[in-house]
Every structure is written in C-alpha cells, then in structure tokens.
Amino acid sequence: MVYDIVNLQAATSTENLRALEEVKDFYTTDLGRGGKKRWTYHMLAEAALNVELHRMSNATSSTFVDSVTFQPCAAYADLNQDRYSIEEWELPGGVWQFTAIYDGALNSLRTSYVFPCRTNGQIFVGHCGHDTVNYVHERLPSIVRTSLQALLQRVPITSLKPEFVSEVLCSAVRHLDQAILSELLDFLPHDHLTQMSDTQVDQHISHHYSEWNAISTLCTQGSTVLLALSDPLKKNIWILNLGDSIAVLGSRSLSGKWSATIVNSVHNCNNRSESQRIQQEHPLEQACVCDNRVLGYLAPTRALGDTWLKVPSVYTRRAFAPHLQDWLSPRQVAQYASRILTPPYISELPEVYHHSLDISQHELLLILSSDGLQDLYDNNDIQLSDQEMADHWVGLVGHHMHSTTDMEMQSNLALRLLRDAVGGDNTELVSRNLTLEMEDKWMDDVTILVQRFQ
Known part of the structure; x- marks a missing residue:
C-alpha cells in the first residue's frame, strides 16, 4: 500500500507570535447559563465601539428624526424583521x-436568549418572516397620507378636530388588515x-400556487405598528399603537427639568387588561391565553396579519398546514388548531392617543422603540419599572441633546440610547453584544426613532 505523505513545516516563532497577537483580544462567555458551553466574542477598544455600533445599526439622521435598527447576530444579519x-x-x-416602527420580529420572553423560528422543539413566541412586515411598511404610509389628504381637502x-385625524389613522390600519383577510x-x-x-x-x-404563496405567507406572519403623526405647527401629535412597541414623550420645562410620559399601553399578555379582554x-x-401567550403561541395580543388566528381553524388544518x-x-x-374555537383571537383594533404640544413652553422629544429595546435592559439585569425606564431614556437623550462632549454620539440621539442599552460604559458587555459568535440570535431586533420638536 502506498501512502501519500504531506510534509508540514513547523511555524516559526514569529508566526506563533503573530497568531497569538491575533487572538489576544478574544474571550469566551457562557452568557450566564452555566454549564460547559462557551461562545467567543471580540473585545473592542472604546474608540472602535461607537464606530462599529454606528455601522451595525445603520444609524441615520434626518432633519427631525434620528434612527437606528440593530441586530448583531451575523448568521441572521439579513433577517432583522x-x-x-x-x-x-x-x-x-x-x-x-x-x-x-413595524416589528415583525420574534417577541422574546424577556430572557437573555431569543428562540429562532421554525426550529423543532423550540417555542414560537412571535411573528416569523418578513412578508407581512414588508407589506405593512410598503403600504401603510401611503394609505395614511391619502386618507389624511382627503380629510384636509374637506376640512380646513x-x-x-383631533378625533378626525385619530379616525383616519385607525381606519388606515384596519383597512390594511382587512385587505389581507379579504385576499384569503x-x-x-x-x-x-x-x-x-x-x-x-x-x-x-x-x-x-404563486397567488396562494403570497396570500398564505401574509396570513401566517404578522406585524406590529407604532406610528406618530404631527401637524405643521407642532401643536398636535397623534400616536397609534397596535402591538408591543412603546412611545415615550419627553418634556423639558423652562427650569430645565426633563419629565417622561409613557404614551401607549402595550398589547401583549404581560398586560393584564389585554389578557382579561x-x-x-x-x-x-x-x-x-396560556403560557402568557395567545393560544399559547403569540406574545402580542394585537397585530396586523396573523390571520390564521382570526379565521376558523379549518384554514389552519386544511390550507395553511398542508400547503405552507x-x-x-x-x-x-394539531395543538393550536384544536384551540381555535371562536376566532378572532388577535385584534386588529389599534389605540390612538392625541397630545396637545406647546413648544413655546417646553422642549419636546419623542422616543419610539420596538420591544427589543426594553429587552436589552432586562437582559443586562437592569431591573426598572416601565416608568423608571422611560425616565431613564428621556433623561439620557435629553442630556445628550445639550452635551458639549461626545459630539459623535450626540449627533444621533437614537444611537446614544442604543449604546446605553447594549452596555453603556461597560466596554466588555458592549463588545460581547456586538461581536458574540453564535449562530442563533442572542437578542431581539431593536429599532429606535428619536424625534425632535423645534
């Protein structure tokens, strides 16, 4: 028998030193779970953290809004929903x-780990897929704009009246959901x-099949909606919520003190009034309602799409399951279909809130965020009530609106808030959250919009 022999030269001392240099800033963590399993992350220098966070979160600023949207998991980089x-x-x-903000992502159970969709043995806790959230993103703004324009042509x-605009917003959202149902x-x-x-x-x-494929994906996925609409004189703002995102209004008085108001209730099973409803x-x-989810499946109690939870179970058993x-x-x-007895279980009815603004007496800002932002603080073992969380956000953003230092982060207030949420001054925690080498998501998608009123 003839063997092929491969000769490998031993690495030189210089090569060994270079290899050690390349891995000297890599560490491992068990994510606080215990056990032997470890995941690797790269410790970044402080100067690199903000640059990397800015890049990974697609941080942008317009005339009146700063924005970030963040999902660091490399294997799911293109799956931020x-x-x-x-x-x-x-x-x-x-x-x-x-x-x-439209959130089609998994809704975490406020743990340090987000279970991926469509994995055997895992728990389904949110909307799986991009189709419905893309559908809402593409269509809802134009529906609102067209309806608002028609209203303004009738009424100077x-x-x-504020209730006229509230009705336009509510009708637009319900019209979009009805369109999905009607197609089915x-x-x-x-x-x-x-x-x-x-x-x-x-x-x-x-x-x-092509028509069915488009319809069925919209019906088996979902999207939450949190939107804000302000009039030309900045005297009025309307907030519409359908789902578990959150809006916080910040107000700075003439004395310089910031205060925070949580605008909307959250539509999920952690909200006792929603579970009772x-x-x-x-x-x-x-x-x-079981396992703190609708039918044991979905964390949000209101959403666009998720039509299979709004129609008789025969659609799940005979249409969606065999042909999706x-x-x-x-x-x-079998488990979920057996629980669908008197649909609908998920509501398409949003709540709309109107606030009168007075920018002559107060400096104002509005923070819109998907539920992933609060999850980050929970994952970092920062236990705050909802109001304490809102006060923290407004205080931090308000401070950096007037900061004369850290100008790079000041230029995007949403980025400043995201940096605080992923670890703040704890460079090790921020590095871990940005660079963890793990095939599954270790955090929910996070989107933050900070609107300034001037």
Whole structure:
C-alpha cells in the first residue's frame, strides 16, 4: 500500500507570535447559563465601539428624526424583521411629519436568549418572516397620507378636530388588515373550503400556487405598528399603537427639568387588561391565553396579519398546514388548531392617543422603540419599572441633546440610547453584544426613532 505523505513545516516563532497577537483580544462567555458551553466574542477598544455600533445599526439622521435598527447576530444579519418609516408630507395647510416602527420580529420572553423560528422543539413566541412586515411598511404610509389628504381637502386645518385625524389613522390600519383577510377569503371562501375535498383543495392551490404563496405567507406572519403623526405647527401629535412597541414623550420645562410620559399601553399578555379582554371574549376557553401567550403561541395580543388566528381553524388544518412549507410541525398544527374555537383571537383594533404640544413652553422629544429595546435592559439585569425606564431614556437623550462632549454620539440621539442599552460604559458587555459568535440570535431586533420638536 502506498501512502501519500504531506510534509508540514513547523511555524516559526514569529508566526506563533503573530497568531497569538491575533487572538489576544478574544474571550469566551457562557452568557450566564452555566454549564460547559462557551461562545467567543471580540473585545473592542472604546474608540472602535461607537464606530462599529454606528455601522451595525445603520444609524441615520434626518432633519427631525434620528434612527437606528440593530441586530448583531451575523448568521441572521439579513433577517432583522424590524422596519421603520420617516416621512414628511406637503399637504393642505403645511408639512406633516410621519414616523413609524413595524416589528415583525420574534417577541422574546424577556430572557437573555431569543428562540429562532421554525426550529423543532423550540417555542414560537412571535411573528416569523418578513412578508407581512414588508407589506405593512410598503403600504401603510401611503394609505395614511391619502386618507389624511382627503380629510384636509374637506376640512380646513384650522377647523380640524383631533378625533378626525385619530379616525383616519385607525381606519388606515384596519383597512390594511382587512385587505389581507379579504385576499384569503376571495381565494378560498369559508363555505367553499368546508365543502371541498382534500383533493379539490390541493388542486385549487396547486393551480394557483404563486397567488396562494403570497396570500398564505401574509396570513401566517404578522406585524406590529407604532406610528406618530404631527401637524405643521407642532401643536398636535397623534400616536397609534397596535402591538408591543412603546412611545415615550419627553418634556423639558423652562427650569430645565426633563419629565417622561409613557404614551401607549402595550398589547401583549404581560398586560393584564389585554389578557382579561381576550378571556372575556372567549369565556369558556381556558387555552385562549396560556403560557402568557395567545393560544399559547403569540406574545402580542394585537397585530396586523396573523390571520390564521382570526379565521376558523379549518384554514389552519386544511390550507395553511398542508400547503405552507417550514411553518408548523404536524404536532403543533394539531395543538393550536384544536384551540381555535371562536376566532378572532388577535385584534386588529389599534389605540390612538392625541397630545396637545406647546413648544413655546417646553422642549419636546419623542422616543419610539420596538420591544427589543426594553429587552436589552432586562437582559443586562437592569431591573426598572416601565416608568423608571422611560425616565431613564428621556433623561439620557435629553442630556445628550445639550452635551458639549461626545459630539459623535450626540449627533444621533437614537444611537446614544442604543449604546446605553447594549452596555453603556461597560466596554466588555458592549463588545460581547456586538461581536458574540453564535449562530442563533442572542437578542431581539431593536429599532429606535428619536424625534425632535423645534
């Protein structure tokens, strides 16, 4: 027998030193879980941290809004499911400002780890996929703008009542959700579905597969919405919420003291009033809220899409499950479908809040954030109440609005807030959060918009 022999030269001392130099700033962590498993991260110098955070979060600033959207997991770098809008609209009466965050991401259970979608044995806790959040991102602003323009053509801005604008916003969101539902019902009406054989359902879907694929993905994914609309004179602001993102209004009095107001309630099962609402709507169904999730599946209680939780279970069993790849396992289909008795379980009804502004007496700012921001503080073992968290955010952002140092971070207030959330002055924690080598997400997607009123 003839063996191939490979001769390898021993590394020189210089090569050994170079190799050691390359790994000297690498460390490992167990993420506080215990056990033997470790993950590697790269310790970055302070000068590099802000540069890297700026790059990874796509930090941008417009005339009136600073923004970041952040997901550091390299394996999921292109799977950040948060989207946002920053727009100015020239309408009758002046320029309106529109900002919004759409969160189609997993909703963490406020732990240090976010379970990925569609993994056997893992827990489904949020919206899986990009289709619905992209659909909302692409369509909602134009619907709001068109409806608002029609309103302003009928009613002069000087006679505009706040409730008129609130109704425009609410109707726009519900119209978009109804459009998703209507496409499903037009393609596969409920009475037809119940009368068709499995073979007929298979044939109908296979003959129109491209259309079915677009419809079914919208129906089995979801998106939250948090938006702000301000009038040309900055005398009024409307906040609409559907889901578990949060809006905080900051106000600085003439004495220089900042105060924070949490604008919206959060639509998830941690909100007792939301859990009670669902239980009251389904009084004989113990599983309508279980494991702190709707039907044991979804953390948000209100969302666009997630249509399979708004229609009879026959759609889940006979349409979505057999004809949608990589969705739920057969066991999960049986489990969740058996709980769908009196839909809908997820609401498309948003809450709209109106605030009168007085920029002559107060300096004002607005922070919009997806739920991933508060998760970061929880993951870092910073235990604050919701109001304490809001006070912290406003105090930090307000301070840096007037800071004469750290000008790079001051130029983007959302970036300043993100830096605080990923570890602040703890360079080791910030480095770990930015560079951890782990194939699964170790944090939820985070999007922050900071709007300045001048």
